[in-house]
Amino acid sequence: MNETKVADKSNIKKGFARFFFSQAMLLVLIILFVAMSLSSDLFLTTNNIYNLFRQVAILGVMACGMTVVIIGKGIDLSAAAIVGLAAVANVMLQPYGGYFLGVFVAILVGTVCGFINGYFIGKVRANFIIVTLATQILFTATALIISEGRNLTSKPDRIYSFIGNESVFGFPVIIIFLIVTMIITGILLQRTIAGRRLYAVGLNDNAALVSGINTSNVIMGSYVINGFLCGVASIVMTSRIPRIRVGQTAPYLFDVITIVVLGGTALTGGIGGIYKTAIGLCIFGIINNSMAILAIPYEYQQLIKGIILILAVLYDEFNRRKRLLYQ
Amino acid sequence: MPEQKYLLEMIDISKSFPGVKALDGVTFKLREGQVFAIVGENGAGKSTLIKILSGSYTNDHGQIKINGREIYIRNPMHAMQLGINTIYQETSLVPEMTVAENIFLGRQPIKGGRIQWQKMYDDAARIFSDLSMELDPRAKTIDLSAAQHQLLEIAKAFSREAKIIIMDEPTASITEEDTENLFNIIKNIVKKGTSVIYISHRLKEIFQIADMVTVLRDGKTVTTKKVKDTSENDIVKYMIGRDIGDIFGEKSYEATDEVILQAKNLTSMGLFNDISFNLKKGEILGFSGLVGAGRSEIVRSIFGLERLESGKIYIDGQEVKIRNSTDGINKGLAFVSEDRRIESIIQGFTVRENITLLLLRQILTRAGLISARKEARLARKYVEDFSVKTPSIEQLVMNLSGGNQQKVALAKCLSTSPKIFILDEPTKGIDVGAKKEIHTLIKELARSGMGIIIVSSELPEIIGMCHRVLVIREGKLIKEFKKSELNEEDLMHTAVGNV
Numbered sequence: 001m002n003e004t005k006v007a008d009k010s011n012i013k014k015g016f017a018r019f020f021f022s023q024a025m026l027l028v029l030i031i032l033f034v035a036m037s038l039s040s041d042l043f044l045t046t047n048n049i050y051n052l053f054r055q056v057a058i059l060g061v062m063a064c065g066m067t068v069v070i071i072g073k074g075i076d077l078s079a080a081a082i083v084g085l086a087a088v089a090n091v092m093l094q095p096y097g098g099y100f101l102g103v104f105v106a107i108l109v110g111t112v113c114g115f116i117n118g119y120f121i122g123k124v125r126a127n128f129i130i131v132t133l134a135t136q137i138l139f140t141a142t143a144l145i146i147s148e149g150r151n152l153t154s155k156p157d158r159i160y161s162f163i164g165n166e167s168v169f170g171f172p173v174i175i176i177f178l179i180v181t182m183i184i185t186g187i188l189l190q191r192t193i194a195g196r197r198l199y200a201v202g203l204n205d206n207a208a209l210v211s212g213i214n215t216s217n218v219i220m221g222s223y224v225i226n227g228f229l230c231g232v233a234s235i236v237m238t239s240r241i242p243r244i245r246v247g248q249t250a251p252y253l254f255d256v257i258t259i260v261v262l263g264g265t266a267l268t269g270g271i272g273g274i275y276k277t278a279i280g281l282c283i284f285g286i287i288n289n290s291m292a293i294l295a296i297p298y299e300y301q302q303l304i305k306g307i308i309l310i311l312a313v314l315y316d317e318f319n320r321r322k323r324l325l326y327q
Numbered sequence: 328m329p330e331q332k333y334l335l336e337m338i339d340i341s342k343s344f345p346g347v348k349a350l351d352g353v354t355f356k357l358r359e360g361q362v363f364a365i366v367g368e369n370g371a372g373k374s375t376l377i378k379i380l381s382g383s384y385t386n387d388h389g390q391i392k393i394n395g396r397e398i399y400i401r402n403p404m405h406a407m408q409l410g411i412n413t414i415y416q417e418t419s420l421v422p423e424m425t426v427a428e429n430i431f432l433g434r435q436p437i438k439g440g441r442i443q444w445q446k447m448y449d450d451a452a453r454i455f456s457d458l459s460m461e462l463d464p465r466a467k468t469i470d471l472s473a474a475q476h477q478l479l480e481i482a483k484a485f486s487r488e489a490k491i492i493i494m495d496e497p498t499a500s501i502t503e504e505d506t507e508n509l510f511n512i513i514k515n516i517v518k519k520g521t522s523v524i525y526i527s528h529r530l531k532e533i534f535q536i537a538d539m540v541t542v543l544r545d546g547k548t549v550t551t552k553k554v555k556d557t558s559e560n561d562i563v564k565y566m567i568g569r570d571i572g573d574i575f576g577e578k579s580y581e582a583t584d585e586v587i588l589q590a591k592n593l594t595s596m597g598l599f600n601d602i603s604f605n606l607k608k609g610e611i612l613g614f615s616g617l618v619g620a621g622r623s624e625i626v627r628s629i630f631g632l633e634r635l636e637s638g639k640i641y642i643d644g645q646e647v648k649i650r651n652s653t654d655g656i657n658k659g660l661a662f663v664s665e666d667r668r669i670e671s672i673i674q675g676f677t678v679r680e681n682i683t684l685l686l687l688r689q690i691l692t693r694a695g696l697i698s699a700r701k702e703a704r705l706a707r708k709y710v711e712d713f714s715v716k717t718p719s720i721e722q723l724v725m726n727l728s729g730g731n732q733q734k735v736a737l738a739k740c741l742s743t744s745p746k747i748f749i750l751d752e753p754t755k756g757i758d759v760g761a762k763k764e765i766h767t768l769i770k771e772l773a774r775s776g777m778g779i780i781i782v783s784s785e786l787p788e789i790i791g792m793c794h795r796v797l798v799i800r801e802g803k804l805i806k807e808f809k810k811s812e813l814n815e816e817d818l819m820h821t822a823v824g825n826v
Binding site for chain 2: 193
């Protein structure tokens with residue numbers, strides 16, 4: 001009797017510790033939020049919160065794709081380049097077929113880019129870092145060649161800029177767009193066969209293979225989805241910022257990886273999800289926004305971002321060891 | 328025995344992990360030149376005890392003494408300096424280096440900044456002849472067999488002047504003949520004054536090699552006895568706390584005559600050659616032979632995990648082409664790999680996610696999404712049917728004991744209702760209780776009409792379970808044994824080739 005009581009107690013303790021540990025980033029988010037609300041009057045206003053999310057909406061859409069890839073034990077260093085190429089193709093074709101053609105082409109370009117990555121990584125089994133490092137240059141170069149290095153401007157169109165700049169019932173469409181993307185990706189990961197298989201492959205591709213899962217297709221699929229979502233992100237971007245320049249998307253890569261890792265999706269694959277990425281996105285958004293409110297100079301902002309990614313990787317490593325310990 | 332001092336004393340050792348008391352007041356005392364066996368079911372605390380002794384964990388309570396002096400083992404390096412060497416199941420050898428280099432890794436004889444290769448080879452050769460091992464110091468370690476790896480590890484520990492060598496399941500992946508050789512070597516090093524702590528699931532071995540045995544159960548010492556004062560049945564009783572009777576039970580039924588699987592001239596160059604056999608409905612067919620003889624490769628190729636260069640496979644009389652495991656599963660096959668951690672189950676998945684992995688199509692809602700309710704119901708059913716001991720279906724599989732992990736693996740494979748079930752070393756590293764349950768389950772499956780293939784290095788298992796046994800040597804099918812002809816000596820002799 002006594003023994004079971006002790007066991008119960010330690011189970012509760014263990015459960016509590018596990019909850020605390022698994023929700024560490026949620027805690028960080030709450031602390032950050034409260035701290036910022038207390039330290040600046042400018043922070044907790046509807047306008048600023050909307051603004052905060054507007055600033056990270058493109059990153060949020062990209063982060064959904066990156067989460068998928070990282071769960072499959074990969075990473076896509078070409079994500080920002082895909083967004084850039086898709087945006088250039090979109091804007092350049094709009095004069096010929098309107099924004100419908102543009103949107104279609106952006107998605108197509110993104111998906112094809114993802115397929116190229118996925119083919120080499122999933123089917124050929126080439127190293128994902130090198131492949132996406134190569135395609136990053138490749139996609140950027142292609143964008144430069146077709147745009148001849150010019151700045152491009154999207155057709156000023158009310159309907160097209162609806163996603164990026166309008167509101168419905170006072171709520172910014174871009175945020176709705178972000179939330180919907182996150183929900184759909186979340187369902188894909190948590191509730192579909194493909195999603196479950198992706199986790200299996202990410203955790204243990206050998207066992208997945210023996211269980212009759214076509215691991216090549218699963219990995220390829222993860223990059224295709226990422227490419228597709230990069231195409232979607234490029235639409236959000238061109239709708240919000242009509243003037244684009246090749247290379248303007250490059251810094252997104254760093255931010256997107258930071259967001260996903262910060263949320264707690266494991267770089268070792270198979271662990272994490274959109275919920276975690278959403279928390280990562282909020283934390284990143286608040287820091288980003290706060291640095292602007294507090295008027296921190298650009299160089300220092302970069303410095304802080306670098307430190308945050310290091311901290312995020314430490315958190316990832318800490319999680320990994322914790323898991324090993326319980327093994 | 329004269330009043331000899333203890334070499335090592337572990338007194339009242341306790342160790343807790345969050346929520347689990349892995350060791351609870353364990354005491355054991357080792358004399359010089361003794362072989363001390365530690366047995367217990369998985370999860371009894373053997374590994375934790377070893378890890379404390381080898382410096383990977385620190386104990387929460389209790390004392391460790393060497394030669395009567397209390398010590399505190401700081402880390403694995405420190406343990407080695409104290410003369411405690413541990414040989415784990417996965418060897419710590421560098422495959423690309425020569426045998427001698429592995430022995431002297433990190434302390435090669437150096438003169439004038441250069442490694443003295445000749446001296447290193449000579450020294451290694453001296454150690455081998457000292458221990459009467461037949462190993463070539465210049466051979467590449469990668470070319471050695473699993474058994475030779477174990478010997479090399481022993482030589483390495485011996486050359487470090489280890490006072491205590493801990494062996495964790497040294498015979499898990501080696502054949503019975505190599506086991507005998509290993510035991511001779513152990514006897515040699517013990518004669519030279521080294522003590523051995525011997526961990527094994529194979530109780531028979533303990534009676535061959537050990538002087539003393541300690542049984543652990545649930546982190547506590549159940550008993551410590553001289554081996555000659557006890558029996559196998561006694562130890563099993565202590566291990567599981569109850570009588571389990573004959574380990575294999577009765578083979579009370581016959582296989583049918585209906586051929587379910589036919590393999591014709593299966594060949595894969597360098598692995599196996601011209602293998603033909605039949606499997607009948609309700610039959611348990613054994614594959615015996617040395618590790619590396621090609622047994623696993625043959626069954627893996629049938630399931631689609633290895634490439635077949637030529638040969639045909641018929642299921643229910645129909646020729647089938649199986650190019651990958653998806654084909655294998657679709658054709659009614661199921662396969663449990665010998666490597667549980669790496670191939671059978673997904674350690675980071677919950678019990679539920681592992682069990683339903685092959686059945687996801689059956690638990691979809693009308694919208695095509697996985698139904699949490701249906702999934703949980705299905706997982707619970709399998710947990711019950713296979714009596715998996717787990718606090719809940721949401722437990723991560725890596726937190727279960729080896730036996731329960733294997734049950735989850737079986738449940739997963741059987742969820743597709745296969746006609747043919749292939750098991751590669753189904754009870755490797757599994758405790759006695761769970762082993763018995765798994766054997767019973769396999770027999771029930773056969774009785775229900777499934778065709779079953781078992782690959783096993785454990786001769787008692789092969790003999791106790793199978794209707795027919797095929798012995799494979801160097802990739803060739805050497806001999807078929809009928810049930811009535813089965814005995815350990817003949818199987819062994821056929822496997823090693825001295826008939």
